[in-house]
Amino acid sequence: MAKMKGATVINTERCKGCGLCVIACPFQVLALSDKSVNRKGYNYAVTVKEDTCTGCTSCAVVCPDGCITVYRKKEE
């Protein structure tokens, strides 16, 4: 079976750092930023393990603010 590779783009200014995407991700691709904050003062979500993302969209579906855009491509 062809492997799917995914990528997430996070709107960090819109993110409120609730962390629901971090829990929803089955491959621990996302984490909350350690020290950096956005303009609202929240520790926003960041992609930490880019390679393991399969583009399942779980993170984006549970995001209450619709901050995450997901892309997916078949690996050749």
Next chain:
Amino acid sequence: MDIKEIIQPENLVYKKPELLNDTPMHYCPGCSHGVVHKLVAEVIADMGMEEKTVGVSPVGCAVFAYKYIDIDWQEAAHGRAPALATAIKRLWPDRMVFTYQGDGDLACIGTAETIHALNRGENITIIFINNAIYGMTGGQMAPTTLLGMKTATCPYGRDAKLHGYPLKIADIAAQLEGTCYVTRQSVHTVAAINRAKRAIRKAFEYNMAGKGACLVEMVSTCNSGWKKTPANANKWMEENMFPFYNIGDLKDINQ
């Protein structure tokens, strides 16, 4: 494969629905309202009803719902959203009309309007966000607050002798002749969100087919009011809310 190769328009699989605009939502981090807003926007777009949908926003946390979804809206007086929706639907039968209400608006001050609109079988959908607390005003006890649950106005927990019992609006609605679809859903996991989306779609379709009134209750979290983190609030909801507010369809005339 390079990340830049994946991030191309043709590989896009999920993005914020177009109807949900870029206005920053005022909801607390992790609030269920955001997910339900997203679902409503997605369903309206999927049905191609962008130009023909009228929403009625309540008083409560969702008071600014009209700022976030780019459809026609009206703002109702506290609790009176079903009455306003009745008027809109009767004057404009080709429009898809829904109200978006919280438990303070719907189950407390607007109980009469809600029950009578459902009982009359108006072709409207009521989306009911039940988080068992008054979120907007600072976490006071609501009619839907669980027994033993601590809030700002019942700091020792809700006591049946003093405060009465929690109100199950969806169970009441299911007994009414006018309703065609009554369901209780939640939005805490991907699977639950998908089920909730199907429920909203079904309710809207029943309305447009003129089958009667629909009530979609969303058992939700209020992490600020409950004084919990978003993740713990979801856990607490599963452990405490679900045994009392059972998830699933309570009434469906087509089954």
